[in-house]
Amino acid sequence: MNHDRITEKLAILADAAKYDVSCSSSGSNRKNKEKGLGTTGNGICHAYTEDGRCVSLLKILLTNVCIYDCAYCVSRKSNDIKRAGFTVQEVVDLTINFYRRNYIEGLFISSGIFTNADYTMERLVLIAKKLRTEHKFSGYIHIKSIPGASEEIIKEAGLYADRLSINVEMPTEKSLALLAPDKKREDMIQPMKVLKQAIIENKEEKKLFKKTPVFAPAGQSTQMVIGATAETDLEILYLANGFYKKMNMRRVYYSGYVPISNDNRLPAIGTPVPIVRENRLYQADWLLRFYGFNVDEIVDKNNPLLDMEIDPKLGWALRNMQCFPIDINTAEYQLILRVPGIGVQSAQKIVAARRFRRLGYGHLKKIGISVNRARYFIQADNDYEVKDWQPAQIKQFILSEGVSKYKADFSPQITLF
Numbered sequence: 001m002n003h004d005r006i007t008e009k010l011a012i013l014a015d016a017a018k019y020d021v022s023c024s025s026s027g028s029n030r031k032n033k034e035k036g037l038g039t040t041g042n043g044i045c046h047a048y049t050e051d052g053r054c055v056s057l058l059k060i061l062l063t064n065v066c067i068y069d070c071a072y073c074v075s076r077k078s079n080d081i082k083r084a085g086f087t088v089q090e091v092v093d094l095t096i097n098f099y100r101r102n103y104i105e106g107l108f109i110s111s112g113i114f115t116n117a118d119y120t121m122e123r124l125v126l127i128a129k130k131l132r133t134e135h136k137f138s139g140y141i142h143i144k145s146i147p148g149a150s151e152e153i154i155k156e157a158g159l160y161a162d163r164l165s166i167n168v169e170m171p172t173e174k175s176l177a178l179l180a181p182d183k184k185r186e187d188m189i190q191p192m193k194v195l196k197q198a199i200i201e202n203k204e205e206k207k208l209f210k211k212t213p214v215f216a217p218a219g220q221s222t223q224m225v226i227g228a229t230a231e232t233d234l235e236i237l238y239l240a241n242g243f244y245k246k247m248n249m250r251r252v253y254y255s256g257y258v259p260i261s262n263d264n265r266l267p268a269i270g271t272p273v274p275i276v277r278e279n280r281l282y283q284a285d286w287l288l289r290f291y292g293f294n295v296d297e298i299v300d301k302n303n304p305l306l307d308m309e310i311d312p313k314l315g316w317a318l319r320n321m322q323c324f325p326i327d328i329n330t331a332e333y334q335l336i337l338r339v340p341g342i343g344v345q346s347a348q349k350i351v352a353a354r355r356f357r358r359l360g361y362g363h364l365k366k367i368g369i370s371v372n373r374a375r376y377f378i379q380a381d382n383d384y385e386v387k388d389w390q391p392a393q394i395k396q397f398i399l400s401e402g403v404s405k406y407k408a409d410f411s412p413q414i415t416l417f
């Protein structure tokens with residue numbers, strides 16, 4: 001291996017991969033002192049498992065050569081940038097090398113489209129296949145599938161990858177036609193359906209035959225670019241909710257558009273999507289997945305945009321003061337979950353603790369509840385007097401205490417498994 005040439009390719013192809021957030025830590029801390037956006041200078045990005053463990057992945061493109069011309073993408077064919085490409089064997093060797101040195105615990109591999117979708121996808125699958133079969137690699141592998149790749153290749157990818165993602169890219173077909181005219185929505189939706197079905201079938205088969213090989217055990221995810229086009233948060237969240245409900249999607253990632261082009265179809269350079277919008281979308285996403293909210297409780301036709309000042313759960317509570325205060329000693333779990341300042345774990349602890357005693361604010365503090373925020377929405381034994389505050393007053397109090405400006409009852413992190 002020519003070391004200098006490989007190092008140069010790694011710099012180019014890791015840098016090009018950083019725009020894909022579907023395995024990085026968007027929604028949590030994206031700061032990076034070296035080269036930005038969740039990847040370190042040598043292509044290693046950090047991601048989080050569901051139990052909060054931080055893992056390192058080698059995150060690279062196979063090549064940044066692409067026959068497509070998606071306006072929002074740095075690798076688009078019309079962009080005058082330095083191009084590079086690894087061979088399949090080079091990616092395999094790099095992964096094994098980094099893995100043996102304990103630099104990484106897995107690989108995230110994506111690619112520009114060269115020759116055609118199948119040809120590109122075959123090479124991505126070959127990398128995973130070689131790692132698994134020739135090197136008995138047991139680390140994590142995430143393959144970003146190429147839109148338009150055939151069903152057979154997508155299914156083969158699932159035999160070697162832990163996770164497959166197919167990026168829907170734009171929230172609506174209209175935006176996709178405008179900014180990525182080479183792509184068709186169906187080329188993304190159809191493989192998602194194939195994957196969903198294959199994952200279900202694999203689970204069924206495994207129940208019958210224990211030795212059935214696993215198929216994409218970490219499921220599928222997708223990513224959409226937000227802020228490059230005018231879609232509202234309502235449209236974005238409806239689409240995300242549909243993916244969770246209809247495609248069994250493990251995660252939807254929201255990638256705030258980073259202006260990289262003077263193309264007049266795009267927002268002008270210098271007007272990036274505020275990170276707070278991305279965060280609010282992740283918070284709303286958590287409300288859909290873990291808190292039992294419907295999309296139209298979070299945003300609706302009259303209020304299609306998330307409030308940037310406060311988190312969406314607090315926003316819902318302030319619009320629905322008729323539901324409060326709730327008695328923490330008797331209320332149902334699902335209702336406790338809706339109280340600002342109380343997260344899933346805290347709600348579970350409340351329900352467990354009140355079996356033994358009536359709870360006052362002192363107990364709630366010990367459980368770890370943000371009483372400064374929750375106090376406007378609950379009744380507990382003793383302590384605070386419940387007053388008839390107006391929503392605007394409560395919002396003001398909470399903002400002035402600095403409790404909610406960017407925080408919520410959860411810290412959305414990227415999960416892999």
Ligand code: SF4
Nearest residue numbers: 066068070073076112
């Ligand atoms: S197909 Fe992928 S790599 Fe190619 S221009 Fe579009 S987004 Fe970029």
